[in-house]
Amino acid sequence: MYSPPPDPADSHRLADAHDKAAAALGVTHSGPLTWGWHGRTLSRRAEHPEHDACWLRLLAAPADKAGGKLWTGTADAARSVPSAVRRPVLHGLHDHTDGTYAYRAELTSYVDAPICAPSPVIRQELTLAPTWWSTLRESLTHLAAVRTDRVAVRQEWIDRSVPRFTGAPAPQITEWATAHGDLHFANLTADGPVIMDWEGWGVAPLGYDAALLYVYSLLAPATATRVKHEFADILDSPQGQAAQVIVVAELLQSASRGDHPDLVPPLRALIKEISETL
Template sequence: MYSPPTTHADEQRALAAQRAAAAALGITIAGPRRWGYQGRTPGQHPEYGACWLRLISAPAEYASGKLWEGNAQAAATFPSVRKPALHGVYDGAVRDGLAYRAELTSYIDTPVCAPEPVLTGELERPETWWKSLRTDLETIAATTTERVAVRRQWIDRALPQYTGVPAPEEIAWATAHGDCHFANLTTTGPTLLDFEGFGLAPSGYDPALLYAYSLLTPQTAARIRTDFPILNTPAGRTALLVVAAVLLQSASRGDHPELIEPLRALVTAVAM
């Protein structure tokens, strides 16, 4: 959905879209642009104080749908979940075939738990942190939505392809954040970031994803299995297999190769 500008012309279009959004939303740019941090730029708003102005872009014909609308829909769908407050959305003019959307959110200055989704060092957080995370993920799971994060057709195809396990005939479904990993969780709170892809997924999908991304840190992985008992149910085992398929597919494209062997071991243990 967003990538840093690769040419001077791309950069100038993005900067023009950013200036237009800042003016429309009443924000004064107050810090360096962070092209690689999902298009976010810090700024100051007279009513909301410190904010992030996040700019995303897509070809105009694709500027709609789940990822484009995700954060705005999440703001209305999960009012009690700890996440950055969405103060405003601005859709700018189409520039050379590209559409731009700006989202003005509260400024979160607490660091995330890891710079990448995969956790490489044990996570030491207080009990209150884990309790808040459990509450928020349970709230998300219990919320009704028509959005889809993981499609049944993909599961039917990908589960045997990437795990060697046939897709189950019956799957329990619940709403999921859909991208719940340690680079989307802050060290205090936690605040859960980036709701673009939320929607229906196999029940237990978010805890299963956290667990898979913690496989290199045995103590944290064990804590997740303890705190999210759904992972020890038939529904949770299905979620673990689906997550393994997701990440093994991603690894086949070069992402997080360090997880390949732990994921294969997880599939063997769950499928027994």
């Protein structure tokens, strides 16, 4: 859910921290506040004297829990992911703490193109040009070859969570590749596409990104069919089917916390379909 934190005090605290980060990075606000998933991030368009239009994104965490993969994802991508992968350019970082909470502000290039969907689970069909799909495939191919010690999905999580949430045996992954880790239409622009939100990228089961995009699309059948067509070589392979099982487990885990309950029936149907083909 893209919404402010439930406690108004947290909203005010984050907005104040965002203002301080803007001052530290030398930008002025020029757009409305945009909240991330469950109010965990706060972003806004800003103007920089050298870089012109930018995007200022603020992450927050308790001071004793700050750091780690999600904290450094954008900076790590700027160092390691080649420009052939279409993504925003990182211009600057600013870290600060108020003693209780830590904050990281990321100043990136402003992407003047709408995202494909307002939320990860799409409920309306999308019409995208053939060149959009080929450009996405090209970006993901370049990304898959990136060498990194970042991990997006671990075998230990698969072993524990797939049986628990799907009732299916946990796939034993033998082929891994670097993935964006959160590939859905709310992180893809309608032009390009540019791939947004790099906090969770890292090594994942082969086919993981294609599986994410497909499974998040199940409530829009025509779009899901298009995803399946464009990534058929991946999704129809044993590795791609294993990746789909893993993604279904992740989304069923999320649904157990109250997220996207209407996606649960097609998730269950997909697990049954894959189980019958194995």
